[in-house]
Amino acid sequence: MLKSLWLFFIDLKMFDFQIHSECSNTAARVGSFSTPHGNLRTPQFMPVGTLGTVKGITATQLKEVNAQMILANTFHLHIQPGEEIVKNAGGLHHFMGWDQPILTDSGGYQVFSLSKLNKIDDQGVSFKNPRDGRNIDLTPEKAMQIQMDLGADVVMAFDQCPPYPSTEVEVENACKRTHHWLERCIKAHSRQDQAIFGIIQGGCYPHLREESVRRVLSFDLPGVAIGGVSVGEPSSEIHKIVRHLGPFLPAKVPRYLMGIGTVREMAIAVANGIDLFDCVLPTRLGRHGTALVRDERWNLRNSCFKNDYQPLDTTCKCEACLNHSRAYLHHLIRNDELLGLTLLSLHNLSHLIRFSRAMTLAIEDRCFSEDFAPWQKDSIARHTW
């Protein structure tokens, strides 16, 4: 009794989510989520650092663009260097030199998207390591053990993420499996200094989403995520899912929309009560030579930037915009210079994090609306962006 009380106390202290401000006419809210490695202000965008590094970006640079939490990936870190190495290094924070919050994805998505699956059943999945072809078994228990060894602040339940399109029966089966696995994940997870988030599945089928959210919420976890989006469906489907699920999500915990990272999707999600995002898009676009400017994408390879000596985005204070011209970035990208990839990735991260901050300010200033589009001249939220 005493012990459970004490654990409850620790739980509260380590993972307290507080709402600071709410929008009057939407579900948008400003909050903070405490973790053993510091507080996370929400709404917030998390850079993705699959292998324990946001590709091409240093921890110092991440802090300069005000990144607060990053996502690392169980699947990739398990394959290389292996959780033992990370554990022996003192955990992922020490290993990668990042002293702020970290979330680890369970690897469920990668198992289904990246590897050649051999077998999937209620027990778990068996797949070929895409690196060396060796067989790897992953179960909810194993995924939890790996994540406990990695030592992130937030760990994700091991889920089955069905592709798009999938039949109703396929999605329903994936949901059932995800719910059973969630129960096993919770049983297997024993680190009190880590929060575990459950994942809602259900594809584009509203009644399956509803059933999933009910099942996941029944475990009363410190956070909840909407999974199974950004798997190839049109963005209008993402909007529908977010709008449909919003009213079902509990107010007291952070709500995380997995894999989303465009300003439009983020704005609509925040309007429906989402607090957290992660996405590979800003860094992947950066590596492919594309910069996010306002709500546009600029391909810096394009010859129109050859003689353009203006900063990329005059409203941005990132290293790329502060110190360099479009012409220089164009030159770097054209010549496959690593620095170009770094600078554009950095700018794109800065852009989405700045956008998170703009939404926060707009909610606090009570000028957030369903269609939060501060890049538009007639937007009431324009002054925050």
Added chain:
RNA sequence: GCGGGCGUCGCCAAGUGGUUAAGGCAGCGGCUUGUGGCGCCGCUAUUCGGGGGUUCGACUCCCCUCGCUCGCC
């Protein structure tokens, strides 16, 4: 000076008589949403150094010419 070889897109390069002249690089654009710096998709030579000729038909054969290149004197 004599003899041989070669000239096809900015670069490399298929094609040696038959309908719309491969491909690669470069160039011009596009795609990218719980990450392989991976990659994918369009567009880019009405014309084969130039000029004549043979032929129903010529990048392909013949002649002249220009340019490059190798060998011999």
